Amino acid sequence: MNGWRELIRIENVTKRFGSTVAADHITLSIGEGEFFALLGPSGCGKTTLLRMLAGFETPDSGCIFLDGKDLTAVRPWKRPVNMMFQSYALFPHMNVYDNIAYGLRQEGLPAAEIDRRVRNALELIGLPDLAKRKPGSLSGGQKQRVALARAIVKQPRVLLLDEPLAALDRKLRVEMRLELKRLQSEVGIAFVFVTHDQEEALTMADRAAVMKDGRIMQVGTPEELYTRPANLYVAQFIGEANVIGGRLECIESEWLLRQDTHLFRVSGAEVRRHGLMQGSLAAIVVRPERMFIASASSVAERKDYNGLSARVIEIAYLGSAYNFVVQTDEGRRFFVQVQGAEGSPSYRVGDVVMVGWGVEQGILVPMDEFGNTNPPEGIANKLR
Amino acid sequence: MRLRTWLRLHSTLVYAFLYGPIVMLVILSFNRSGLPTAWGGFSLHWYRELLHNEALLNAALNSVLVAAGSTLVSAVFGTLLAMGLERIARSLVLDAFVFLPMIIPDIVLAIALLSFFTLIELPLSLLTITVSHIVFNIAFVAAIVRTRLSYFDNTLEEASLDLGAPPLKTFFNVTLPLILPGVLAGSLLAFTISLDEFVIAFFTAGPSQPTLPILIYSMVRFGVTPDVNALATVVLSVSALLILISQRLGGTEGFF
Numbered sequence: 081m082n083g084w085r086e087l088i089r090i091e092n093v094t095k096r097f098g099s100t101v102a103a104d105h106i107t108l109s110i111g112e113g114e115f116f117a118l119l120g121p122s123g124c125g126k127t128t129l130l131r132m133l134a135g136f137e138t139p140d141s142g143c144i145f146l147d148g149k150d151l152t153a154v155r156p157w158k159r160p161v162n163m164m165f166q167s168y169a170l171f172p173h174m175n176v177y178d179n180i181a182y183g184l185r186q187e188g189l190p191a192a193e194i195d196r197r198v199r200n201a202l203e204l205i206g207l208p209d210l211a212k213r214k215p216g217s218l219s220g221g222q223k224q225r226v227a228l229a230r231a232i233v234k235q236p237r238v239l240l241l242d243e244p245l246a247a248l249d250r251k252l253r254v255e256m257r258l259e260l261k262r263l264q265s266e267v268g269i270a271f272v273f274v275t276h277d278q279e280e281a282l283t284m285a286d287r288a289a290v291m292k293d294g295r296i297m298q299v300g301t302p303e304e305l306y307t308r309p310a311n312l313y314v315a316q317f318i319g320e321a322n323v324i325g326g327r328l329e330c331i332e333s334e335w336l337l338r339q340d341t342h343l344f345r346v347s348g349a350e351v352r353r354h355g356l357m358q359g360s361l362a363a364i365v366v367r368p369e370r371m372f373i374a375s376a377s378s379v380a381e382r383k384d385y386n387g388l389s390a391r392v393i394e395i396a397y398l399g400s401a402y403n404f405v406v407q408t409d410e411g412r413r414f415f416v417q418v419q420g421a422e423g424s425p426s427y428r429v430g431d432v433v434m435v436g437w438g439v440e441q442g443i444l445v446p447m448d449e450f451g452n453t454n455p456p457e458g459i460a461n462k463l464r
Numbered sequence: 465m466r467l468r469t470w471l472r473l474h475s476t477l478v479y480a481f482l483y484g485p486i487v488m489l490v491i492l493s494f495n496r497s498g499l500p501t502a503w504g505g506f507s508l509h510w511y512r513e514l515l516h517n518e519a520l521l522n523a524a525l526n527s528v529l530v531a532a533g534s535t536l537v538s539a540v541f542g543t544l545l546a547m548g549l550e551r552i553a554r555s556l557v558l559d560a561f562v563f564l565p566m567i568i569p570d571i572v573l574a575i576a577l578l579s580f581f582t583l584i585e586l587p588l589s590l591l592t593i594t595v596s597h598i599v600f601n602i603a604f605v606a607a608i609v610r611t612r613l614s615y616f617d618n619t620l621e622e623a624s625l626d627l628g629a630p631p632l633k634t635f636f637n638v639t640l641p642l643i644l645p646g647v648l649a650g651s652l653l654a655f656t657i658s659l660d661e662f663v664i665a666f667f668t669a670g671p672s673q674p675t676l677p678i679l680i681y682s683m684v685r686f687g688v689t690p691d692v693n694a695l696a697t698v699v700l701s702v703s704a705l706l707i708l709i710s711q712r713l714g715g716t717e718g719f720f
């Protein structure tokens with residue numbers, strides 16, 4: 081990212097609620113004008129982190145800096161940070177215009193200036209005719225836009241959005257993704273965006289942090305998270321994954337991963353990326369679309385492939401792709417996605433086929449203390 | 465079908481039992497003869513008579529003063545109390561203590577207050593009645609405002625803080641307008657209760673400034689004059705109107 085300048089620095093922030101640790105030594109930087117996603121399952125502490133940025137929760141320890149200034153002691157109404165609430169929190173007794181003008185009136189700006197900015201904001205969200213309407217009479221999508229306008233009209237340094245799209249139906253949600261992205265680039269404000277939808281995070285964010293149990297598992301661009309996950313948790317959270325866990329062996333300078341009696345070839349570059357060694361616990365992650373499927377006899381044993389014989393047990397047609405679930409004699413299951421019509425007519429449920437992946441397509445992740453043994457069901461092998 | 469007929473008859477009787485005497489009183493207030501036994505024709509005579517009864521009018525004014533004063537104070541502190549109970553100290557024990565004055569027998573409260581005023585040597589007057597009425601009115605206002613607050617979405621306040629309004633401004637801009645119907649409903653209820661409260665007022669009133677119920681009681685002992693019927697009808701109408709408005713404003717569910 082060129083021209084990246086740090087705007088927010090979260091330093092070693094911890095927050096407990098009783099015995100739950102909602103934020104566990106979180107350290108994170110967010111850049112100016114960046115679209116940053118906080119991604120994680122329910123209860124992992126995303127909202128808590130956002131509320132600490134807004135000033136509604138105080139960290140038990142650690143600091144939050146904005147433009148290099150410590151924000152910890154600054155009250156919410158003094159922070160150059162605005163939040164868009166998950167429930168929108170529009171004031172029901174004020175019309176759309178007054179809702180949007182509310183923040184500007186608190187700053188004591190001249191009436192003409194307020195009017196100009198509110199009208200611009202209404203224009204920006206494409207609802208110039210709704211100024212006089214009460215929030216109660218708006219649709220979900222309209223409320224969402226008004227809430228957005230109310231927050232950005234203050235021109236904060238950072239806009240915090242807590243699951244802004246969660247309450248919308250699927251079609252509108254996909255539309256609003258593009259709309260939010262457009263708005264963000266237009267106003268140039270940094271967005272910190274909470275979601276538990278990995279697709280949302282991948283399509284919208286410049287960078288994302290994957291969280292679990294109050295900890296940050298990895299920070300990176302969507303591409304980095306997808307193609308170079310730092311651990312098994314991230315590999316499984318972002319996208320679908322076939323997972324084979326085992327122990328690394330180096331035989332005649334070739335890296336292999338042993339699971340039970342079976343040996344799988346592993347990319348040496350991947351082993352070095354994590355600094356793994358002979359005997360390390362690790363897992364191979366293969367994305368379904370990186371797997372191939374072929375007729376049983378067609379693939380010769382090659383050094384740059386891992387291939388297994390398996391039986392097709394399920395086929396799903398997705399329009400643009402076919403999904404196959406295959407199972408080997410040992411009970412390993414693989415999830416294979418084939419784009420287009422290619423390969424589709426050739427196989428039926430019950431056929432014996434060859435499945436596999438190029439060694440360089442196999443992502444290696446260390447099995448550290450986060451070694452998750454619950455891969456998405458029906459897709460991946462159980463780790464043994 | 466038969467069951468429904470019985471139920472209808474039953475409810476008719478209950479309502480007749482409850483409201484029959486009141487209806488009688490209203491009718492009698494328009495009776496020219498002034499006697500409960502003989503109908504002398506429709507007339508507003510006793511209402512005109514009432515306008516010249518200085519003692520009754522004075523007592524009515526006293527009642528209104530007490531009701532207004534205690535309502536005003538209760539509205540402010542009852543609302544604050546409700547917010548404290550809802551936001552800060554969520555405890556069943558505290559709740560019970562706050563709402564106790566609503567259910568404690570009036571006579572107990574009356575004796576307690578009288579002993580208290582004697583103890584601190586506060587001479588009995590309209591002030592002592594007002595203070596006494598504040599005791600239970602706060603509880604009524606707090607109870608009603610609380611039901612309203614429990615529906616209140618706290619993120620609205622956070623949104624206001626976030627948009628740059630400090631807590632006090634947030635209270636007046638966002639919280640108060642949204643719970644105002646509850647505050648008004650509670651106040652109207654408090655006003656109504658205070659207006660015709662007898663037992664506590666009787667114990668805590670000074671000798672020279674009776675409230676309306678006290679004066680009527682003392683008159684009844686020497687025989688009812690028919691203008692009391694007229695006055696009772698006026699009080700009844702005002703109370704009913706206030707309760708109706710308070711119900712319309714909402715927040716009094718479960719009280720009527």
Ligand SMILES: Nc1ncnc2c1ncn2[C@@H]1O[C@H](COP(=O)(O)OP(=O)(O)OP(=O)(O)O)[C@@H](O)[C@H]1O
Binds near residue numbers: 101102
């Ligand atoms: N005010 C609070 N009091 C007690 N516990 C809390 C409070 N706020 C959050 N928690 C706990 O902290 C943890 C993190 O909560 P948080 O709301 O930040 O999760 P989240 O990632 O936003 O989840 P979701 O996706 O469900 O919104 C949870 O276990 C939650 O129960």
Ligand SMILES: [Mg+2]
Binds near residue numbers: 126127128242
């Ligand atoms: Mg949340």
